Every structure is written in structure tokens, then in C-alpha cells.
Amino acid sequence: MNGAINLVPTGGTAPYTFNWGSGITTEDRTNLPAGTYTVTITDSNGCTATVNATVAQPSLLNATVSQTNVACNGGNTGTATVTATGGTSPYTYAWSPSGANGSVITGLTAGNYSVTVTDANLCSIVRNITITQR
Template structure:
């Protein structure tokens, strides 16, 4: 008998005189299912070809095994230089029993380059009882630790005497430039020039 499935079978033999033998039982076994384990290593950056796939083990079925990667490569235990994406490993054993493994090479998000914004801050100028300072920046996200920021006239007004002021410019990607000046302890009216640069 061929092509039988796994199970327990009983055989009885009868001769031409009608005499029969005792029933004999036989067990037909089958190999365990094929299991393949693939270990991926992610690419270093998007559009980078630094990923790898490595066959850790193939078990079950009946060896020897043959396999083909979805890239077309056959019988290679590892693939290198892979871009991010999904790959398939097709395995078959000596009897042609198949197994399929799907593995993913990850693609992390690479950090963006941080470019600090331009920030120029002038010297304090006395306006009666308080000081003001001028500033220039190539971004509009400007904050100050004291006084009031006037983005239209590029000034920080209402700074008390003897007060340190930190001016912060925030650019793309959260990159910042900071300049700090301190107003004099008393007001002496004059014109300040740009002295602090980033």
C-alpha cells in the first residue's frame, strides 16, 4: 500500500481455504511539521542597505532541506546588504513538504540635522525707568525671560534695572540659540549696539 496517511492500520491474511491469521496492527507515522527560524537585523537608516536575515534553525520534516529566499537566492543561510522591507523564505524537505517564513527588516527613523537659528542681541538701552534691548533672528519663535517681546519692532521692552535676560530663538527641529544680557543697575539713557552673536 502506498499513499496512506498517518494512523493505525490492521492487516488480516486469508488463504485459499478460508483460513485467516490473527489481525496484525501497524502504525504509520508522519514527520513533524517543518519549522524555520529567521533572525532579522534592521537597516541603519531609511534607504540604507545594511539589513541582514539569518537562518537560525530548520527543524521538523525529513532532512535534508532546500530553501529559496524571495530575493531569488537559494541555499544561503544569510542575506546581507538588505534595504528595509518584508522577505519570504520558502523551505521544503526531502519529501517536498513545504514551509514558509516571513521576516521583516526594519527601517528606523534617522535623526535630522539640527541647525541653530541666527540670533543677535543688542546692548540694553535705558527708556526712563526700564530698559529695552533689540534683537535679530531668522526665526519668529522668540521668547525672553524678562520684559515683553515685540516681534514687529524686534525689541524686548520693560526690562527692570539689574535684570539678567535670556533671549531664546527656536528653529526647525527644536534647535535653539540663546543669548543672555543683564541690564545695568541704574538707567543712563543711551543707544545700545548689537554685541552678542550666535
């Protein structure tokens, strides 16, 4: 929960009071989950306005990995490509055990690999892949 609403009331006569319901009377809100929130703003003359504010969230971070296996026994022609969707770009990539950091990794030998994809909000997802050989 890291959503926030920052109100900037205009018009009417300051000072303003705020009623979000449930006894919450602050102007701004923080640490909110996604959803729609309603606040009633009252100016010093008793005039009111009701405002709806929506805290959105990015779609779920996802990643798919495609691969090309090693063409010949003992070779290093394997490749893997990760495609990230959702979350918030830009994405970063960390391959293990190679330490590569791009969305494509080449020169792979047969074995097990994993990639951690992290988005701009520091949400991450791990995908595993097995490169085989003929």
C-alpha cells in the same frame, strides 16, 4: 496521503490471503494517511496471524526567522537567518527578491523579504520579514 505498507509474510504455507477489513484483501496498501492498520494473514492451511502496522508522519514543518536591521540609513548591513524544524530534512531555502538559497542572507538593505523553506518531502512554508534602518 502517501503512506504505504509492504507486507512480507514468512512461515506457514503459501499462498497467503490478507484481510484488512472493509473488503480490502490486497497484500500491500498504498495512499494511506498516518495511523495504525490491522491485517489478518491466513496461510493455505487456515492458520492465521494478526499484524499491526503503523504509518507514521513527520511533525509539522515550521520555520522561524531572526533578523539584524540596517545600522545606518541607506546601508546594506541587514541580515536574516531562518531556522527550520519539523518536516523531513534536508531543507532548501529560497529568498525573495534576492534569489539567495542558504539559511542565512546578508548584505540586506531596508525592505521586505520572504523565504520559502522546502523539506525533503517537498512540503513548504513561507516566512516574511521586514528589514528596517535607523
